[in-house]
Amino acid sequence: MGLNDDLAPDLHVPAAGLLFDNDGVLVDSLAAVESAWSRWALAHDLEPEAALSIVHGRRAADTVALLVAEEQRAAATALIDAFELEDAEVVAAMAGVPALLAMLPVGSWAVVTSGTRALATARLRSAGIPVPEVFVAAEDVTAGKPDPAGYLAAARGLGVEPARALVLEDSPSGIAAGLAAGCRVLGIGEEALATPADLVVRDLAGARWAGDGLLLPAATVLRGPADR
DSSP states (O other): OOTTGGGSOOEEEEOSEEEEOSBTTTEEOHHHHHHHHHHHHHHTTOOHHHHHTTOTTSOHHHHHHHHSOGGGHHHHHHHHHHHHHHHGGGOEEOTTHHHHHHHSOTTSEEEEOSSOHHHHHHHHHHTTOOOOSEEEOGGGOSSOTTSTHHHHHHHHHHTOOGGGEEEEEOSHHHHHHHHHTTOEEEEESGGGGGSOOSEEESOOTTOEEOSSEEEEOGGGEEEOGGGO
16 A cells, blocks of 8 residues: 555445454454463463464364363363453454444344353443344354354344355454355454455454445555455
């Protein structure tokens, strides 16, 4: 992008429905995640980096399964669930999210999260974000991201064909899940540039609903159609 980004036209991304990841897209939970998982790792005699390097975009139970013995997993998952709920109150809305959601018609958007329903709901409420009617959480699918089950379920819930839905994701596993579901994917944040996301924006600041899709300010676009 160049020096005249503010003069460039907005990028129009067609969509009949929006499927949002939660953490890193709707809410900024990075500090809460790092705090909870660091405490959890130390309680299990693990280096915090061991958990933090793999936790993003995964269900807690799936991360736990990679780090502790099978007989310890139920208790270990219950502990991280408790820690994360304790830290949920420190999260805030991501840039541009409250304004964008206020424009969306009822029934046009959904949340698909790797978090539990209790945790995701707590984080949304802490950030002042409404909980949509279509809400797919960790316990609602048999396989977490990068499996597409969550996004396929959300598209069905909105009554939208996957090809006409836009997934908004920040993590590699979530982006992979959206693409595997047959959706177009909008990557959020610079790390999404290392993924196959169709489009990537810095954040959702200034994003607007056009009735038939999103309008994204040129200044926020890190990778657009012409950059593929």
